[in-house]
Amino acid sequence: MPKAPxxxxxxxxxxxxxxxxxxVIKAADMAEASPVRGCMVIKPWxxxxxxxxxxxxxxxxxxxxxxxxxxxxxxxxxxLEKEAEHVEGFAKxxxxxxxxxxxxxxxxxxxxxxxxxxxxxxxxPTSETIIxxxxxxxxxxxxxxxILINQWANVVRWEMRTRLFLRTAEFxxxxxxxxxATEAEALEETRKxxxxxxxxxxxxxxxxxxxxxxxADERFPGAVSTLCIEAMMQDRKALQAGTSHYLGQxxxxxxxxxxxxxxxxxxxxxxxxxxxxxxxxxxLIMTHADDDGMxxxxxxxxxxxxxxxxxxxxxxxxxxLDYVKSLAEELRQQRYGDEPIRVEIDDRDLxxxxxxxxxxxxxxPIRLEIGPKDIAKNAVFRGIRDTGETAGVSRDxxxxxxxxxxxxxxxxMFAKALAFQEQNTKTMTDLDxxxxxxxxxxxxxxxxxxxxxxxxxxxxxxxxxxxxxxVTPRCVPLDFEDEPGQCLFSGEPTNKRxxxxxxx
Numbered sequence: 303m304p305k306a307p308x309x310x311x312x313x314x315x316x317x318x319x320x321x322x323x324x325x326v327i328k329a330a331d332m333a334e335a336s337p338v339r340g341c342m343v344i345k346p347w348x349x350x351x352x353x354x355x356x357x358x359x360x361x362x363x364x365x366x367x368x369x370x371x372x373x374x375x376x377x378x379x380x381x382l383e384k385e386a387e388h389v390e391g392f393a394k395x396x397x398x399x400x401x402x403x404x405x406x407x408x409x410x411x412x413x414x415x416x417x418x419x420x421x422x423x424x425x426x427p428t429s430e431t432i433i434x435x436x437x438x439x440x441x442x443x444x445x446x447x448x449i450l451i452n453q454w455a456n457v458v459r460w461e462m463r464t465r466l467f468l469r470t471a472e473f474x475x476x477x478x479x480x481x482x483a484t485e486a487e488a489l490e491e492t493r494k495x496x497x498x499x500x501x502x503x504x505x506x507x508x509x510x511x512x513x514x515x516x517x518a519d520e521r522f523p524g525a526v527s528t529l530c531i532e533a534m535m536q537d538r539k540a541l542q543a544g545t546s547h548y549l550g551q552x553x554x555x556x557x558x559x560x561x562x563x564x565x566x567x568x569x570x571x572x573x574x575x576x577x578x579x580x581x582x583x584x585x586l587i588m589t590h591a592d593d594d595g596m597x598x599x600x601x602x603x604x605x606x607x608x609x610x611x612x613x614x615x616x617x618x619x620x621x622x623l624d625y626v627k628s629l630a631e632e633l634r635q636q637r638y639g640d641e642p643i644r645v646e647i648d649d650r651d652l653x654x655x656x657x658x659x660x661x662x663x664x665x666x667p668i669r670l671e672i673g674p675k676d677i678a679k680n681a682v683f684r685g686i687r688d689t690g691e692t693a694g695v696s697r698d699x700x701x702x703x704x705x706x707x708x709x710x711x712x713x714x715m716f717a718k719a720l721a722f723q724e725q726n727t728k729t730m731t732d733l734d735x736x737x738x739x740x741x742x743x744x745x746x747x748x749x750x751x752x753x754x755x756x757x758x759x760x761x762x763x764x765x766x767x768x769x770x771x772x773v774t775p776r777c778v779p780l781d782f783e784d785e786p787g788q789c790l791f792s793g794e795p796t797n798k799r800x801x802x803x804x805x806x
Contacts, residue, residue: 310594310663319537324466326587329663330596333466340464340471344580347664348467350604351583352474356454358506358601359476359578362498368450368478373433375455376423381431384556388430391523395459397425397471425458430524430549430575433479434557441561441571444483448491452478457579467584468541468806475579481559481571485550488572492548495576496529499544507582508599508715509533509589510723511543512752512801514777517759522575526550532776532801534723535588538751540776540803543585546576584806589719590688596665597688599715600708601639605646607704608666612654612673623649625677629670632701638708662687667711670700688715726751727801733767733790740771740804752776753802756787764791768802775800 311325327333332348382389400422401415454476464470482488496513503511511531521528525547533543554570563569590597600606611626613619630645661669669685676682682700685692688711730736730753740750757764784797
């Protein structure tokens with residue numbers, strides 16, 4: 303077998319973090335840029351990961367009483383105009399359809415748009431307005447509430463600077479939209495779905511998160527309150543990994559979602575919206591990947607175990623494949639996460655070393671290499687992706703311990719990421735220390751982290767300093783209690799503290 307390279311990727315995290323991120327995606331064969339500017343093609347390994355994210359989240363949504371539906375991709379421009387703050391927040395990102403057919407140019411040199419629409423249509427940047435218009439038809443009485451609907455869809459936000467998975471002009475997501483008879487119910491829903499996201503991030507993605515509330519400047523356009531989960535990436539920047547919005551009656555008034563309450567009075571419904579996207583895959587990469595490629599948590603890996611048969615002749619091939627196929631079936635009889643273990647056999651005609659490193663780069667949790675010598679000992683040669691540990695083990699031990707091995711990988715990955723987050727989170731009361739902490743190139747892998755500090759929302763001194771440093775208040779953590787102190791930026795007394803960081 304060829305000698306392993308020092309690192310499988312051509313660049314390390316320390317050398318060039320943005321380029322390393324792109325190289326992980328390329329090496330793992332997860333996605334690539336498309337001919338359409340700003341859009342991506344999600345390849346089977348990356349889409350298999352998204353399918354597992356969908357499956358796990360969809361089960362959680364249904365367990366909390368939500369159902370799936372689908373709403374139009376196109377939204378009349380007048381719908382967005384009904385909610386002023388909402389349209390202002392998305393206006394610069396909207397893709398607009400103005401014509402409905404093509405016709406040949408008079409000189410025959412190509413095609414041109416024809417058939418101008420009476421009203422321009424916006425390609426869905428988010429669906430509050432179009433879904434609200436339907437809720438207005440469906441809701442007449444308090445007996446029609448609550449409505450608890452989720453949609454799996456694509457959206458378009460016309461981004462100028464794109465990065466695969468993290469920020470593309472078109473991306474995949476889910477968006478939940480609910481309507482309630484009381485403010486208390488809507489607030490409970492907003493927090494409940496944030497907790498669902500946090501549970502998924504930590505227990506499926508092995509990515510520790512901080513649950514918090516956004517400041518007014520960072521709030522979703524048109525929302526009364528935005529709750530979020532924030533995660534720390536390996537370059538110490540923050541990634542907003544999910545949001546849950548309490549919309550109050552703002553969109554109900556704009557879309558006329560009215561109902562007759564139990565007392566016979568007309569009232570506007572209280573609504574929420576919440577969503578996560580393929581950005582989660584970017585979060586997985588930047589939380590767990592290393593300088594050899596992707597490292598996948600077992601609960602989400604498209605294949606949890608890959609078996610690599612090794613042979614030199616047709617006779618050996620028949621013997622090895624019989625052994626490998628029977629082992630694969632035996633492993634599939636075991637369960638992990640209440641599902642059969644996902645096992646793949648890779649019998650491609652490639653050199654063993656090349657094949658092995660392809661799977662290392664893809665991040666498959668467990669790799670089993672099996673040749674005639676292993677069969678003679680009724681054994682396998684096992685590689686564990688997150689630790690790099692390799693060892694020969696008996697077939698019986700491999701099968702008997704497979705659940706525990708996957709569980710240990712999942713737990714180690716979370717523990718490692720949590721330790722990193724805790725090591726790089728500081729509480730500060732000195733402004734010079736704060737400035738020094740965040741000073742440096744925006745893509746530096748050695749500067750910054752999370753800072754906990756007192757602040758006064760809207761403080762002009764703070765806003766100038768943060769703009770210069772390219773730092774934002776990520777959230778006010780929900781588990782923070784009021785604590786008397788002084789605003790780090792103005793010195794004025796305040797009880798509020800926030801998490802500050804550079805962010806994606």
